[in-house]
Ligand SMILES: Cc1cc2nc3c(=O)[nH]c(=O)nc-3n(C[C@H](O)[C@H](O)[C@H](O)COP(=O)(O)OP(=O)(O)OC[C@H]3O[C@@H](n4cnc5c(N)ncnc54)[C@H](O)[C@@H]3O)c2cc1C
């Protein structure tokens with residue numbers, strides 16, 4: 041019997057031991073494990089869920105049977121302190137000596153803490169172990185503000201955790217942008233705006249040089265090389281990792297210039313009897329800071345110990361950010377470093393969606409990409425980048441809103457059997473399909489248990505779900521319509537629960553109707569439901585963080601950091617007094633005015649601190665919020681109809697006003713636009729809208745699911761010659777059915793394209809009430825109409841909400857970076873390169889509250 045000693049019982053050490061036990065290695069090897077931490081390995085990847093209530097037991101990786109397996113000995117809380125390669129013996133902190141035939145170093149890494157003065161002060165933490173998190177939680181209980189030093193993947197996760205603990209949270213990044221190693225400039229800009237929408241303040245290009253103590257010697261502020269101090273009661277350092285190579289170094293093993301124990305493709309160190317795996321190893325010239333590559337190394341060492349060939353040649357470094365409400369993914373050659381690589385970029389500054397696709401071979405091959413705000417194409421694209429799916433003729437069709445319903449994207453059925461679905465556990469599509477067929481699996485949980493797919497970082501769970509559904513459909517088996525393994529309910533059922541039980545948070549829904557910690561499927565789906573059910577005022581509690589961008593200030597953020605103000609003008613009808621007020625307000629606050637394409641008046645250039653005063657004046661004149669910032673009904677455009685026009689056959693203006701007032705403020709998966717025309721000449725362009733009405737001699741023709749925008753789609757004729765009452769009933773049902781069943785950020789046209797049975801099915805639900813939900817859908821709209829309030833009016837009435845409207849945390853000043861020039865008699869933003877140099881200012885710079893989208897105070 042040979043003896044294998046494992047130093048370190050973290051995620052990768054655990055994978056090694058588990059693999060060896062599974063393969064029956066304990067009949068050849070006696071395995072002795074030394075662990076520094078006092079408990080068996082746990083799921084560090086999901087460590088943050090500790091703050092959402094996950095316990096040590098929830099995070100445990102090893103089932104009790106494994107720990108009790110014959111041939112395995114664990115010395116917990118007893119780290120190895122020395123390795124004598126001459127006698128092939130290790131010694132531990134408690135004085136144990138243990139000889140080995142093979143030694144595996146799986147000692148992981150430590151968080152890098154930059155050389156900041158005062159970094160040892162009470163209130164400073166790192167984010168790596170359960171103990172670290174327990175200490176952060178204890179400290180956070182008695183303080184109000186926290187700062188994370190480091191704006192990478194983990195730093196943002198830590199910031200989200202501080203936010204969830206109720207702290208006002210800041211992220212400080214020394215580089216010019218967030219997540220510098222995963223996303224490019226464009227992606228980082230969109231990411232930053234999304235993070236700020238969560239209420240987290242971001243400072244980039246800010247080098248922390250000192251933690252400033254208070255009278256009691258605890259953290260009170262962060263000091264920078266430049267700029268004002270940042271007041272904070274707690275600091276988490278998350279500025280990268282350093283491999284724990286100290287054992288290897290002391291034992292004379294080869295170590296890389298910047299750390300890490302050098303290993304060959306069999307994960308062997310410079311001493312052939314010693315292996316190194318996971319984050320302590322320098323493999324293929326780099327430290328792999330992700331669990332998937334570590335697991336791959338563990339498999340390679342298991343192969344070698346079993347006398348089989350196995351090689352580590354690199355691994356997929358696709359990453360996803362695990363923040364509720366902030367979707368970020370990067371995959372493959374995200375920065376386009378492959379010779380001949382070209383980029384296709386889709387950027388939507390209003391919705392903060394940024395998608396960059398890197399292609400090679402003149403667009404015939406997907407190489408990689410960065411997705412921010414909408415990562416739905418991630419799985420398909422990353423499989424293409426790996427070569428497991430063919431690249432379609434126009435891969436750009438997969439980006440932006442155009443990808444739905446184009447029929448060009450290969451589906452999960454096209455995925456090769458050899459395609460690696462779960463990188464963490466190296467599970468291919470073929471293994472998953474075989475398990476489904478041979479074991480008769482029908483639920484994702486069963487597939488996970490049988491194959492391990494989806495049990496690592498969880499990023500592949502949506503793909504595993506799609507594969508399962510595809511296989512079940514092929515086998516003619518009824519597909520389980522449960523949203524995911526965390527909610528044994530369909531999306532529709534969950535929506536009803538959220539609505540009826542008036543659930544306000546994802547955590548609340550999980551606690552009452554779900555299990556586990558949620559995943560990439562249920563989190564965004566529930567966020568979208570909460571948003572469309574408009575639980576409370578937009579600026580209150582978790583609501584604010586779940587909403588899309590711009591809702592933060594109830595205004596549209598524009599290019600130079602100012603906001604636009606758009607009062608509602610139902611049906612385009614406006615009184616002279618209201619016109620005068622708009623003119624006066626625009627003149628007083630020096631706003632640029634423009635008639636929009638949808639019959640409203642935009643006022644651009646409003647400073648955030650002026651917004652409440654502007655709205656006071658507008659509301660006094662009988663105007664109200666136009667929801668131009670929200671995913672909600674925008675306008676019902678109209679022509680003048682039979683009142684003025686000699687062709688008109690019905691009162692199109694009157695109907696448009698009636699409909700706009702009925703549906704104003706109705707939150708939806710995406711914005712909704714509508715129009716009413718007084719005759720077939722269609723001056724209001726109703727057939728390009730989410731719903732459109734055209735007058736006929738006998739009533740109204742209703743069109744649905746048209747979209748303008750980047751990929752226009754004509755609306756479909758839904759019903760003819762309706763009386764007004766029936767028209768409104770159908771519209772109530774149609775809108776609420778869309779809101780209930782569409783995905784987040786899905787407009788009506790792609791939603792219809794995806795609907796099984798298309799418009800005929802939709803007609804059966806709305807007109808024939810085939811689901812028996814008609815009355816319920818109507819009553820939902822009635823409730824909305826009864827409860828509607830102008831969000832701006834409510835904001836003005838509440839001093840706490842009003843207080844949000846300031847530019848700086850520490851000053852009531854205006855933003856000095858906002859500079860205008862004049863063009864055609866109106867203000868327009870001065871391009872950034874023309875702005876006055878900030879160098880002639882005196883005094884410390886104020887700190888931005890959370891206004892994004894431009895460079896300011898050197899923050900990028
Ligand atoms: C909060 C957080 C979130 C993360 N999220 C992701 C993610 O989403 N996706 C992803 O792929 N990766 C993620 N990671 C990284 C992932 O956790 C690591 O890649 C993985 O844990 C590395 O495994 P390891 O076994 O090499 O190191 P570890 O899991 O750190 O285990 C090393 C163990 O060795 C012990 N040890 C050290 N020295 C000795 C010694 N001399 N003797 C005995 N024991 C010793 C340590 O105490 C530790 O328990 C995350 C990490 C953190 C902290």
Ligand code: SF4
Nearest residue numbers: 679685688718719723
């Ligand atoms: S749509 Fe018909 S009624 Fe309306 S303005 Fe045009 S021509 Fe006149």
